[in-house]
Amino acid sequence: AGTAGSKAESVVKIAVAGPLTGDNSEYGIGFKNAVELMVEEWNERGGVLGKTIQVVVYDDKNSGEEAAAIAEKIVGDSDIVGVIGHFASGVSMVASPTYQENKMIEISPTASHPDYSSEGDYIFRNNSVISAEAEIGLDIAINNLGRTNIGILSIKTDWGSSTAGITKDLILANDKLNLVAQEEIIEGSDDYSAAVTKFVNAGADVIIVAGMYNTLAPFAKQYKQVNPDIALVGFSNAYSYQLIELGGEAVEGVTFPISFFSGSTDPEIQSYVQRYIEKYGSAPSALTSQAYDSAGILLQAIENAGTTDREKIKEELYRINYKGVTGDTFFNAIGDAQKTYVRATVKNGAFVKVE
Amino acid sequence: MKNILSQMLLPQFHKFYIAAIILTLIFLPLLGLSQYVLRIMIMIGIYAMLAMGLNMLTGYTGQVSLGHAAFYAIGAYVSALLATTLQLNFFIAMLAGVVVAAISSLLLALTTLRLTGTYLSIATLGYGEIIRMILLNWEPVTNGPLGVRNIPRPSFLGYELTLANNGIYYLMLVLLGIISLLCYLIINSKIGRAFIAIKEDELAAQFMGIKTTGYKVLAFVISASIAGAAGSFYAHMIRYIDPNTFTFDTSILMLSIVILGGMGTFRGMYVGAAILIAFPEALRFLAAYRFVVYGLILVLMMRFRPQGLLGWRSSNPYRLSKQVSEMLAQEGNREITLKPFEGKEEAVKG
Amino acid sequence: MAFLEVKSISKHFGGLMAVDQVSFKIEKGEIISIIGPNGAGKTTIFNMLTGVYSIDAGEIDFEGKPIHNRSPQEVVSSGISRTFQNIRLFSNMRVIENVLVGTHIDTHYSFLDVLLRTKKYKKYEAENTVKAVEILRSIGLGDRIHDYADSLSYGAQRKLEIARAIATNAKVLLLDEPAAGMNPQESEELLQFIRTLRDGGYTIILIEHDMSVVMNISDRIYVIDHGKKIAEGLPDEVANNPRVIAAYLGGEKKYAENS
Amino acid sequence: MIVQQIFNGLALGMSYALIAVGYSLVFGILRLINFSHGSVYAFGAHMVLMFVSMNLGLIPAIFLSILLTGLLGMLIDKTALQPLRKKKSIPIAGLITTIGISYIIQNMLMILFGSERKPFPALFDKGMINILSVQISSTQVFMMVVSILLLAIMTFVINKTKIGLAMRALSQNVKAAHLMGINVNFVVIFTFFLGGASAAIAGTLISGYYQIVYPTMGFVAGLKAFSAAVLGGIGVLHGAVIGGLIVGVSESLAAAFLGGTYRDAVSFIVLIIVLVLKPDGLFGKKGIMKV
Amino acid sequence: MLKIHNLNTHYGNIHALKGIDLAVNQGEIVSLIGSNGAGKSTTLLTIAGLLKPTAGSITFKGREISNQPPHEIVKMGISLSPEGREVFPGLSVSENLTLGAFIMKDKAKIKTAFERVYELFPRLKERRNQVAGTLSGGEQQMLAIARALMAEPQLLMLDEPSLGLAPNIVAMIFELIQSINQQGTTIMLIEQNANMAMNVSHRTYVLETGKISLQGDSKELIKNQEVKRAYLGVV
Numbered sequence A: 001a002g003t004a005g006s007k008a009e010s011v012v013k014i015a016v017a018g019p020l021t022g023d024n025s026e027y028g029i030g031f032k033n034a035v036e037l038m039v040e041e042w043n044e045r046g047g048v049l050g051k052t053i054q055v056v057v058y059d060d061k062n063s064g065e066e067a068a069a070i071a072e073k074i075v076g077d078s079d080i081v082g083v084i085g086h087f088a089s090g091v092s093m094v095a096s097p098t099y100q101e102n103k104m105i106e107i108s109p110t111a112s113h114p115d116y117s118s119e120g121d122y123i124f125r126n127n128s129v130i131s132a133e134a135e136i137g138l139d140i141a142i143n144n145l146g147r148t149n150i151g152i153l154s155i156k157t158d159w160g161s162s163t164a165g166i167t168k169d170l171i172l173a174n175d176k177l178n179l180v181a182q183e184e185i186i187e188g189s190d191d192y193s194a195a196v197t198k199f200v201n202a203g204a205d206v207i208i209v210a211g212m213y214n215t216l217a218p219f220a221k222q223y224k225q226v227n228p229d230i231a232l233v234g235f236s237n238a239y240s241y242q243l244i245e246l247g248g249e250a251v252e253g254v255t256f257p258i259s260f261f262s263g264s265t266d267p268e269i270q271s272y273v274q275r276y277i278e279k280y281g282s283a284p285s286a287l288t289s290q291a292y293d294s295a296g297i298l299l300q301a302i303e304n305a306g307t308t309d310r311e312k313i314k315e316e317l318y319r320i321n322y323k324g325v326t327g328d329t330f331f332n333a334i335g336d337a338q339k340t341y342v343r344a345t346v347k348n349g350a351f352v353k354v355e
Numbered sequence B: 001m002k003n004i005l006s007q008m009l010l011p012q013f014h015k016f017y018i019a020a021i022i023l024t025l026i027f028l029p030l031l032g033l034s035q036y037v038l039r040i041m042i043m044i045g046i047y048a049m050l051a052m053g054l055n056m057l058t059g060y061t062g063q064v065s066l067g068h069a070a071f072y073a074i075g076a077y078v079s080a081l082l083a084t085t086l087q088l089n090f091f092i093a094m095l096a097g098v099v100v101a102a103i104s105s106l107l108l109a110l111t112t113l114r115l116t117g118t119y120l121s122i123a124t125l126g127y128g129e130i131i132r133m134i135l136l137n138w139e140p141v142t143n144g145p146l147g148v149r150n151i152p153r154p155s156f157l158g159y160e161l162t163l164a165n166n167g168i169y170y171l172m173l174v175l176l177g178i179i180s181l182l183c184y185l186i187i188n189s190k191i192g193r194a195f196i197a198i199k200e201d202e203l204a205a206q207f208m209g210i211k212t213t214g215y216k217v218l219a220f221v222i223s224a225s226i227a228g229a230a231g232s233f234y235a236h237m238i239r240y241i242d243p244n245t246f247t248f249d250t251s252i253l254m255l256s257i258v259i260l261g262g263m264g265t266f267r268g269m270y271v272g273a274a275i276l277i278a279f280p281e282a283l284r285f286l287a288a289y290r291f292v293v294y295g296l297i298l299v300l301m302m303r304f305r306p307q308g309l310l311g312w313r314s315s316n317p318y319r320l321s322k323q324v325s326e327m328l329a330q331e332g333n334r335e336i337t338l339k340p341f342e343g344k345e346e347a348v349k350g
Numbered sequence C: 001m002a003f004l005e006v007k008s009i010s011k012h013f014g015g016l017m018a019v020d021q022v023s024f025k026i027e028k029g030e031i032i033s034i035i036g037p038n039g040a041g042k043t044t045i046f047n048m049l050t051g052v053y054s055i056d057a058g059e060i061d062f063e064g065k066p067i068h069n070r071s072p073q074e075v076v077s078s079g080i081s082r083t084f085q086n087i088r089l090f091s092n093m094r095v096i097e098n099v100l101v102g103t104h105i106d107t108h109y110s111f112l113d114v115l116l117r118t119k120k121y122k123k124y125e126a127e128n129t130v131k132a133v134e135i136l137r138s139i140g141l142g143d144r145i146h147d148y149a150d151s152l153s154y155g156a157q158r159k160l161e162i163a164r165a166i167a168t169n170a171k172v173l174l175l176d177e178p179a180a181g182m183n184p185q186e187s188e189e190l191l192q193f194i195r196t197l198r199d200g201g202y203t204i205i206l207i208e209h210d211m212s213v214v215m216n217i218s219d220r221i222y223v224i225d226h227g228k229k230i231a232e233g234l235p236d237e238v239a240n241n242p243r244v245i246a247a248y249l250g251g252e253k254k255y256a257e258n259s
Numbered sequence D: 001m002i003v004q005q006i007f008n009g010l011a012l013g014m015s016y017a018l019i020a021v022g023y024s025l026v027f028g029i030l031r032l033i034n035f036s037h038g039s040v041y042a043f044g045a046h047m048v049l050m051f052v053s054m055n056l057g058l059i060p061a062i063f064l065s066i067l068l069t070g071l072l073g074m075l076i077d078k079t080a081l082q083p084l085r086k087k088k089s090i091p092i093a094g095l096i097t098t099i100g101i102s103y104i105i106q107n108m109l110m111i112l113f114g115s116e117r118k119p120f121p122a123l124f125d126k127g128m129i130n131i132l133s134v135q136i137s138s139t140q141v142f143m144m145v146v147s148i149l150l151l152a153i154m155t156f157v158i159n160k161t162k163i164g165l166a167m168r169a170l171s172q173n174v175k176a177a178h179l180m181g182i183n184v185n186f187v188v189i190f191t192f193f194l195g196g197a198s199a200a201i202a203g204t205l206i207s208g209y210y211q212i213v214y215p216t217m218g219f220v221a222g223l224k225a226f227s228a229a230v231l232g233g234i235g236v237l238h239g240a241v242i243g244g245l246i247v248g249v250s251e252s253l254a255a256a257f258l259g260g261t262y263r264d265a266v267s268f269i270v271l272i273i274v275l276v277l278k279p280d281g282l283f284g285k286k287g288i289m290k291v
Numbered sequence E: 001m002l003k004i005h006n007l008n009t010h011y012g013n014i015h016a017l018k019g020i021d022l023a024v025n026q027g028e029i030v031s032l033i034g035s036n037g038a039g040k041s042t043t044l045l046t047i048a049g050l051l052k053p054t055a056g057s058i059t060f061k062g063r064e065i066s067n068q069p070p071h072e073i074v075k076m077g078i079s080l081s082p083e084g085r086e087v088f089p090g091l092s093v094s095e096n097l098t099l100g101a102f103i104m105k106d107k108a109k110i111k112t113a114f115e116r117v118y119e120l121f122p123r124l125k126e127r128r129n130q131v132a133g134t135l136s137g138g139e140q141q142m143l144a145i146a147r148a149l150m151a152e153p154q155l156l157m158l159d160e161p162s163l164g165l166a167p168n169i170v171a172m173i174f175e176l177i178q179s180i181n182q183q184g185t186t187i188m189l190i191e192q193n194a195n196m197a198m199n200v201s202h203r204t205y206v207l208e209t210g211k212i213s214l215q216g217d218s219k220e221l222i223k224n225q226e227v228k229r230a231y232l233g234v235v
């Protein structure tokens, strides 16, 4: 399998795989929207290699069992050149051996498991690398917010735990900083009062929150009821208009590292945000934008390779330096995206860049 | 028409049907089915095993477990961890998974001995969640949310079984066959009768001399062992596991298969698993409405067959073994005088 | 030493003395009846005999050994089996399976025998099945063995309960109102059947309100009222005991009509 | 800090209690574990949100939602469960039906509202009250008052009214209930109405407290609430409330002293310990077993 | 008062009633006898609306009731003391009795009904706070009968009222049947003890495997050889 190039078809297919149903469907739908938008743009420009690009969407419900089946379905279709997906690392990693064995390119915009991209040379990730982001997060706490009594709150997922672990090590290595408390939470509850009480009692003045918007916003709300002066640091995957919608005043002043900034003056980004809002009625989040770029990267690699032969495309991916809405992206030897970050904060109900 | 149908359901035809189905299953992969279909067949097989196990506990013994994913998880984790860290062979790792699942179910059953009905169900639900939390929190051993990766494929005499060479599929068939056979042997014995008696009327069962707690514990252990075996097979088939696979939803899916298929039947487990696993795949064209319709199907199936799809009372006569029939025939219709039991050797006096 | 001896047992529920120092004994091969008004404590006595309730005071000896405060299983295995006032069959099992469950206690094969289908397994299964069929035939259910228990009529269900109790290898049968819900014709058949059981060597304790049964079959009768024994003796004695007539039988001896 | 954590736990427990009452009610009457209750609860919260977005004002929105969710409860019974009763099916068949219904409701909510977390208007937010260095929010107090009120009303209905007597009769013996002249289907539908309405009240209060709604909000909370109902002795309404509080406090203390990832495990361990000690829950009556 | 024409009832595939024709006149006691499984209980359950007939009609005081739900039938004045007692096991004796009067609105009437049944069954009064499930079998039977009396029905149907009762209570029940009948209640009675049933009743129907095989004046039928042999246990 895998030599789709020999076919004289006039379409090139890209698969999107992610949760379109179930608890995490907001993210999967974001994937689908983003990829379709990117593909639409390419098709308007005449497709890739003169062929029309077609998006095929697979719902995995964020379940490993379904992902495994879908992966078989995807590799069974020789017109598909690559997969954008899956959402959770655990789900991606169930599917990736199948992709790897069948030489199918997988670019996950969200997988964050440290070992994900080492599943094989066809397996890529276009998500921020935890250690880089953790470092910036901490730097924000110290230098942008000027706090030193740090608390860490993290969700118990591969990403949250890894981020918290790295942040913790960085704090411990720095004499000037105090790690006053570290709390982990399991997704599923909206009650953070126990953690808040602990942070308050430990005398934290800044909390680094390794969670998505749906953790950060309610946590901020509950915290600020008790201590309005607390400073909060987030991460790029919490960067979503929903953070502000949900957090309201409580998320004012929350600061995070980002690679995608919707308020950027860059015309490319402006036009992307505009188009996205026009088409789907809401502003794209960081994760959605990573999916958008993932599709762009894949298509660019096809064009660079000049063929739909997946092996050639894969090699192009290792050479690519893609200028997208989430910054300049290139992959290292194991397939992790390297990104550059800026910082943003919430001010008056909007994201603004921190200089 | 109806006559032909009932003719076809006669016991003498059963063997023929079973043989035909087994043969079809064996030759199926040779028809060039896609790996996608094969994978789904394998998932059906795994859930049929799980249902078969849960059926022993819930379908026959009447103890509703809402936390069976725990044993599935234990089988998967123990086997996966042993295979990845100690490089144990699949079959040995699986055995270990089964044993640990059995021991853990024994502990659960012994602590919850006095619980009945919904209270027992909730205790099992709690147990399922506790096990999942352990998987998530006991990071040095389970790797926490990072899960276990690179789980080796099963290999048999140095021959690696993969999806592509149909090895995994046949392994599934063999396992399912063994589990079905075990269940069949157990159910058709005094143990099975004790199980059913407990479900029907626990107190009356005690008056028949059945040590009901012992048998309930046994049912727990048998069903947990089977779940453990299925978990181990799943882990080596899918090759990456994390705590998210073994949630309450998984327990509910198993239970749904048992009930929808028909509690206390064998055929119901296969059919139930086939339907509930295949439907979500078959309904993909519905996109976002996929699980709305899935829910609707559950509701409708229960509405029209509340006793389960295949849960009907057999109208066939009870099967007397040849030996028994002969003994009875010899006896003819001779008058029988019942006499109380006086110990085996002693002659009975009037 | 009697075969089964109940020595001054008591049971109270809250403030209610349901059974108050009741004693009686029964010899092997006897049929005795316990009668008394509704709520006198008869079923409670059975419940204490069979380990449903613990006893508050007293002693129960069977074949010289104490058996009170044992679990139902232990009581059954010592040879005492019962039927229930409110029928408790395994309704979704077949008639023969109900009786096979009764043979459970006398089926001595192991889990391994089950899995390997050893000779031992086959022998026990065959013997017990034959035994079950024999019991059912003798009680008149020989042609219903394939039916499900709940499809039987009330009278037949009562018979099946007795058959199931016999199958446990009981020596003593405790029958709680076996004739309830039977018409005179059927009670008469039941009476005959109980007689043949006695002739076969069974010991039987009967609770029954149908005097045509009680008076015709009992070797001795004990009368309980408000938890206390108020009379005992031969059927005739009891039937003419003024206390019994006042508390239980009512004005006339109606039973005589049918005998 | 312990005192504060206990208070945190009580507030959390109140939210479980609010949901638990609905579980307990339906179970108490029908011996049915109503797995759809969690999604009915989410439905109630979403309806408030929808009516608010239609500019109906918060209070009318809440009342409309309570009504509509109550009707949803009735609809569930009428279309899906009543046919099962008619066929005298085994109780567990109803369990699968309610699971199916919960799939339908949850996924419909996702399609209509999206799976994301949405903001919910704060209810009765008058800031924090500080008593002896323990911080209690006015919303928490409000929530407790409403829960106790709800419990009192439900208890009154069940124990002191005619329909309540009918409900209790029904839970004991359906056949006899018919023979007493009780309109069984009406009483069951009414029970489902109460269950739905109580779910909507719970949904509104809890969403108002956390200021969040999303379609799967009833899943974990529902599971805990259901356990709480069982812990208290399922079918006993005040048991459900006490059970909720116990689960909430044990969670909170577990989070405080062991860490947030142990809270679920600990609350379930407490559940199992309570059940092992009291197999019928704290206030559950032993099943009447007369041989 | 009650007219039944060509009544058919099924349990799934089992054809339990195969075209029953029967009538009960105002003020009568009618007894229904027949061997086990003949369909006696099924007949009463069908009248009470708990089983839906597959064919035929039941009219009560000129109104078709076979299509009515059970609670409507109760409201029309038909009350059944069912086979198997069917008490509410977890409710107290007095709550059970209150439920017996569920359809009655008049508080004073309910009160007198209570007084009446407590007088008839002093045991129930003594145990009014005991949960019904722990009553002895006979006590439960008394409760079931008492409960059926609570609604002061126009047609009272008793399914084996003597089951499990002591002889003196049985005698009392039969006296009771006659006395409430004299006060105007119409009664349908099923009894295994056909002798007693026929002694108190005006007319008798004999049921055999779902069909009426004999019917007539109780006084005459009791002399019928066939009846004697099959149901009275005397040869």
Ligand SMILES: Nc1ncnc2c1ncn2[C@@H]1O[C@H](COP(=O)(O)OP(=O)(O)OP(=O)(O)O)[C@@H](O)[C@H]1O
Binding pocket: C013, C016, C018, C036, C037, C038, C039, C040, C041, C042, C043, C044, C045, C085, D290, E134, E135, E136, E137, E138, E139, E164
């Ligand atoms: N578990 C219990 N709790 C409270 N009271 C009980 C319990 N069991 C029995 N009783 C009471 O004890 C008394 C004796 O009951 P028992 O069932 O032994 O009567 P019985 O003699 O068998 O009567 P019957 O002839 O009516 O069956 C009754 O008044 C009954 O109400």
Ligand SMILES: Nc1ncnc2c1ncn2[C@@H]1O[C@H](COP(=O)(O)OP(=O)(O)OP(=O)(O)O)[C@@H](O)[C@H]1O
Binding pocket: C151, C152, C153, C154, C155, C181, E011, E014, E016, E034, E035, E036, E037, E038, E039, E040, E041, E042, E043, E083
């Ligand atoms: N729930 C049921 N399911 C199936 N068959 C039933 C059911 N109830 C009764 N039957 C069957 O219907 C027929 C009539 O039963 P019914 O109970 O009316 O008899 P009966 O005359 O009242 O007998 P009994 O004297 O035993 O009470 C019988 O053959 C019985 O087996």
Ligand SMILES: [Mg+2]
Binding pocket: C042, C043, C044, C085, E136, E137, E138
């Ligand atoms: Mg009794």
Ligand SMILES: [Mg+2]
Binding pocket: E040, E041, E042, E083
């Ligand atoms: Mg009957």
